[in-house]
Every structure is written in C-alpha cells, then in structure tokens.
Amino acid sequence: MKTVLTRLLILVVALIPSLSAAQIRIVIDPGHGGTDPGGVGNGLQEKNIVLDVANRFKALLDADTANTSGGGSWVALRTRTTDTFVSLSARAAFSNNQDADRFMSIHANAFSDPSAHGTETFAFAEGGLGAALRNLVQSEMIAAWGLTNRGNKTANFAVLRDTAAPAILHELAFITNATDVLKLGSATERQKAAVAHLRAIQRHFGITPFVPSLLAFADSRPSADPAAGPEVPDDPGSGGHAGCSTSSGPSGAFTAVALLGLATIARRRRR
Amino acid sequence: MRIFLFTMLCGVGTAATTARADRLVDTREVARGSYLAVHFSPDGRDLLVTGPQLRGLQLVPVDGGAPRTLSDDAEAGVHARWLGDGTVAYRAARAGTRHDLIVTRTGQARTPAATRQRPVAFTQNERVYAERGGQIREISSGDSYFGAVVAPDGDKVVFQGLVTGLHIYTQSTGTVVSVGPGTAPAWSPDSKRLVFEVTEDDGHELIASDLYLYDLAADRATPLTASERVIERRPSFSPDGARIAFDDNIGGLYVGKVAP
Numbered sequence: 065m066k067t068v069l070t071r072l073l074i075l076v077v078a079l080i081p082s083l084s085a086a087q088i089r090i091v092i093d094p095g096h097g098g099t100d101p102g103g104v105g106n107g108l109q110e111k112n113i114v115l116d117v118a119n120r121f122k123a124l125l126d127a128d129t130a131n132t133s134g135g136g137s138w139v140a141l142r143t144r145t146t147d148t149f150v151s152l153s154a155r156a157a158f159s160n161n162q163d164a165d166r167f168m169s170i171h172a173n174a175f176s177d178p179s180a181h182g183t184e185t186f187a188f189a190e191g192g193l194g195a196a197l198r199n200l201v202q203s204e205m206i207a208a209w210g211l212t213n214r215g216n217k218t219a220n221f222a223v224l225r226d227t228a229a230p231a232i233l234h235e236l237a238f239i240t241n242a243t244d245v246l247k248l249g250s251a252t253e254r255q256k257a258a259v260a261h262l263r264a265i266q267r268h269f270g271i272t273p274f275v276p277s278l279l280a281f282a283d284s285r286p287s288a289d290p291a292a293g294p295e296v297p298d299d300p301g302s303g304g305h306a307g308c309s310t311s312s313g314p315s316g317a318f319t320a321v322a323l324l325g326l327a328t329i330a331r332r333r334r335r
Numbered sequence: 336m337r338i339f340l341f342t343m344l345c346g347v348g349t350a351a352t353t354a355r356a357d358r359l360v361d362t363r364e365v366a367r368g369s370y371l372a373v374h375f376s377p378d379g380r381d382l383l384v385t386g387p388q389l390r391g392l393q394l395v396p397v398d399g400g401a402p403r404t405l406s407d408d409a410e411a412g413v414h415a416r417w418l419g420d421g422t423v424a425y426r427a428a429r430a431g432t433r434h435d436l437i438v439t440r441t442g443q444a445r446t447p448a449a450t451r452q453r454p455v456a457f458t459q460n461e462r463v464y465a466e467r468g469g470q471i472r473e474i475s476s477g478d479s480y481f482g483a484v485v486a487p488d489g490d491k492v493v494f495q496g497l498v499t500g501l502h503i504y505t506q507s508t509g510t511v512v513s514v515g516p517g518t519a520p521a522w523s524p525d526s527k528r529l530v531f532e533v534t535e536d537d538g539h540e541l542i543a544s545d546l547y548l549y550d551l552a553a554d555r556a557t558p559l560t561a562s563e564r565v566i567e568r569r570p571s572f573s574p575d576g577a578r579i580a581f582d583d584n585i586g587g588l589y590v591g592k593v594a595p
Contacts, residue, residue: 188388222541
C-alpha cells in the first residue's frame with residue numbers, strides 16, 4: 065500500500081508541473097472555408113459560422129493565458145484564420161508538425177431533412193484522451209445551448225485519424241434546422257459556444273473553469289458577425305441559457321467530475 | 336476545390352505536353368493492415384510505417400514477411416526518420432511529455448546523443464527561417480508555414496504553407512520557389528526531384544488523392560498516378576530513386592516503379 069501511495073505521490077508531483085507550467089498547444093480547426101462553404105441553410109454558411117466560433121475560442125484561450133488569476137496557459141493555433149480553403153491533409157500535417165497537444169475541429173451539421181437537429185461530437189475511437197475531451201465538449205455545449213443531445217460518437221474522419229494529438233470534431237448544431245439556426249446565427253450564442261469549448265479544455269486538463277475578461281483583448285476579439293452571408297437576427301430569448309455560461313456549471317457534481325477527470329488523465333498519460 | 340484542382344491539372348497538362356512525364360508503373364500491394372506514412376529503409380528492404388493517429392512504428396518487408404513492431408508509443412510516426420546507420424529516430428509521447436529516441440531494427444530504444452547540427456532552414460511559430468552567410472533570416476510571408484524537410488544534399492529545404500502549398504528554399508542561391516498545392520513531400524535521393532500528394536476532400540474525408548513529381552531543374556510538376564480507385568498518399572522514394580512507396584489511406588502499402 066505504501067508503495068502504491070508513494071508512486072501516486074510521485075505521479076501527482078510529476079504531473080502538476082506539466083499541467084501548470086508548460087503551455088498546452090491547442091490546434092483549433094474551423095471546418096471548410098474558401099471555395100468549400102460546408103453546410104448551407106437558412107441564409108447561413110457553415111464556413112463563416114465555425115470560423116467565428118474558432119476565432120472567439122482562440123481569443124478566450126489567449127486571454128486566459130494572459131490572465132494569471134486563474135485558468136490555464138495555452139498556445140492557440142488555427143488551421144485557418146480567414147475565409148480560405150485548407151485541405152484536410154494540410155490541416156492534419158499542420159497539427160502534427162506543430163506538436164499539438166490537442167486538436168479541436170469545429171463544424172456545423174447539415175441535412176436534406178430540415179427536421180434533423182441537435183449537437184454531437186466525435187472522436188476517432190472510444191477510450192483515451194480524445195474520447196475524454198469529446199465527452200466534455202459535448203456536455204459543455206449541451207449546457208450552453210440546450211439543444212438536443214445527439215451524443216458522443218466515433219468516426220473515421222480524416223482529421224481525427226491523421227492527427228497524432230488526441231482530437232475531436234464537434235458539430236455545433238444543424239444549419240438546416242429552423243430552431244438550431246437561431247443559435248448558429250446569433251453572435252451571443254456563438255460566444256457561449258466558444259466559452260463552452262474553453263471550459264471543456266480547461267476541465268480536460270484538470271483546470272478549474274475560468275472565463276477571462278476579453279476587455280484587454282479588444283484587438284483580437286472577433287467581429288460580432290461572420291464576414292459573409294446574411295445573419296439570422298440575434299434573439300436572446302431563443303432558448304438555452306440566458307446570459308453567459310461562465311457561472312453555471314454543466315452539472316452539480318462538477319468538482320467530483322473534475323477530480324475524476326484529472327485522475328483519468330493521470331492514468332492515461334502513463335500509457 | 337474542383338475548380339482549383341482543374342486549374343492546377345490544366346497547368347500540369349500543358350507542361351507535360353512539352354516534356355517527358357514520369358509515371359508510376361508495376362504498382363503492387365505490399366501489405367495491408369492499419370499502415371500509413373511510409374519511409375523506405377536505407378537498404379531498400381523495409382518500409383517504416385506508423386498507424387492511425389500516428390501511433391507506433393512498424394517495419395514491413397518490401398518483399399513479404401511478417402511486420403516487426405519497433406514502438407507502440409503515441410505520436411511515434413510524427414517525426415520518425417531513418418538515420419544513416421539503419422536506426423530510426425523518432426519522438427515519443429510518454430506520460431504527457433515528448434522524448435527523442437533512437438530505435439534499432441530489433442526494437443531496442445535509446446536516447447540519442449545531443450547534436451549541434453544546425454539545419455539549413457527551420458520552421459518556428461508558423462514562419463520559416465533560413466541561414467545564409469552566417470545570418471538567420473525569415474524567408475516566408477503571407478501564410479502559416481510548417482514541416483521543413485531538408486534534402487539529402489543539405490542545400491535544399493521543402494516546407495509547407497497551410498494555404499499556399501509547397502515551397503523549396505535553396506541555400507546556395509538563397510531562392511524560394513513555389514511548387515504549388517500539395518502535402519507529404521519526400522525528396523529523391525539525388526535531391527533533384529520531390530514526390531508529394533495532392534488530395535481532394537469533402538470537408539470530412541478524402542475523396543481523391545494522387546502523387547505528383549516535381550522536377551527542380553525543369554520547375555515542373557507532373558502526375559505520377561491518375562487512378563480513381565486508389566487514394567495514393569504519403570509517398571517515399573527508394574534509396575536508388577527507382578521506386579516509390581505509398582499508402583492508400585485505408586491501411587494498405589504499395590510500391591511502384593518510376594518509369595518514363
């Protein structure tokens with residue numbers, strides 16, 4: 065028993081510096097772009113929606129890094145920063161060559177049947193760090209937007225298979241659904257989605273969720289609306305959480321879940 | 336994407352009418368499993384490959400035989416490369432940190448000795464820097480760059496831009512040449528040619544890919560493959576420059592001959 069405790073103590077001591085001192089490299093991957101609009105519906109294009117969420121997520125990670133009163137320390141990289149086409153092979157190669165610690169792809173769903181709706185998140189396989197991050201992103205997004213939970217899934221998508229870092233691909237909502245699109249088309253809701261991604265990655269690394277003020281990062285904040293495509297008018301009363309989700313955890317058992325997540329990370333990092 | 340590829344292929348086709356274009360012939364399947372990212376061994380007998388999510392390293396004999404596992408480490412395939420003595424250098428992710436290692440053909444791993452070799456060019460913070468005349472200067476602009484690969488002659492470096500594709504820097508002349516769209520570049524042994532993939536995707540999965548050969552002297556890229564059935568990816572030259580190995584995006588390994 066003593067040996068086990070000693071090993072556990074050594075592990076914790078070894079783990080804490082790696083989580084707190086070293087900067088964690090996150091590659092944010094806004095899907096589609098340029099000549100590839102992705103899903104199109106209700107006057108919106110997927111490429112613009114996901115780029116806006118990605119830019120907001122990047123701004124939050126940068127602000128979190130700069131704010132030493134809480135949160136984590138990140139290097140946030142993006143596979144595209146403007147409305148340009150980047151191949152899937154280039155996105156994966158970029159992530160691998162940047163020695164990314166995590167790869168987070170952001171998409172919006174589309175389907176010929178406009179009744180299809182909800183939020184879903186993919187990892188390459190069950191188990192491991194990719195699936196653990198997937199589950200957190202999904203739960204945070206369900207808490208933030210309150211859309212139908214389509215579940216945690218696996219898929220053989222190129223960016224999940226060809227990236228070395230644990231990777232997820234998140235589908236925010238259906239751009240072809242009249243209810244879902246109220247979230248996608250709202251700048252306020254997109255900011256909530258970015259905050260949900262921040263909270264998920266913080267919790268994934270055992271960091272107490274902390275949403276920094278963006279006031280000091282006015283220059284890096286994304287514009288209120290995506291660059292192209294007509295916008296759905298912002299409707300604060302369209303459902304989901306009213307106001308920012310910074311103070312409302314996804315579940316009452318957050319602390320226990322966070323500790324369990326840290327233990328899981330510690331166990332899996334010993335692979 | 337289709338318009339983009341069409342434009343590029345038209346350009347390649349025009350060039351090909353005025354000069355010889357190599358093709359990949361006698362292509363055969365060497366092995367099937369969960370293999371990707373091929374590197375021909377220095378003796379030409381084995382293919383060094385990794386697996387999905389670039390986990391682990393294996394040696395697959397070109398002429399048949401059981402594959403040998405060199406490593407089960409996460410991320411082992413990202414920076415894996417053959418060294419001149421027949422060992423393999425790679426970087427492993429273990430317990431949340433990355434370790435540079437060298438492994439022999441029998442799977443014995445060790446930590447490499449520290450080296451001071453300064454690369455011709457390198458990428459850092461999405462920019463490319465090169466040394467010339469004792470000074471280091473940035474040679475990139477207008478894109479996010481990564482993945483510098485030095486040619487065997489030590490004079491040239493190919494690097495990638497997220498949007499702009501492949502570029503080649505030549506130290507002796509200080510020039511940068513744009514190759515065009517492509518990923519996964521690999522040098523020929525004589526450093527005169529570059530093989531790479533040009534992929535097409537639907538935003539979630541690859542729907543096509545072919546291999547291209549870039550001739551530095553002619554400043555021209557020509558297609559090595561033109562199949563609709565196979566998604567040719569991640570090529571590698573054999574040590575004699577006569578063959579090219581690649582994977583098919585679904586775990587198969589192939590070797591073909593480069594022929595005029």
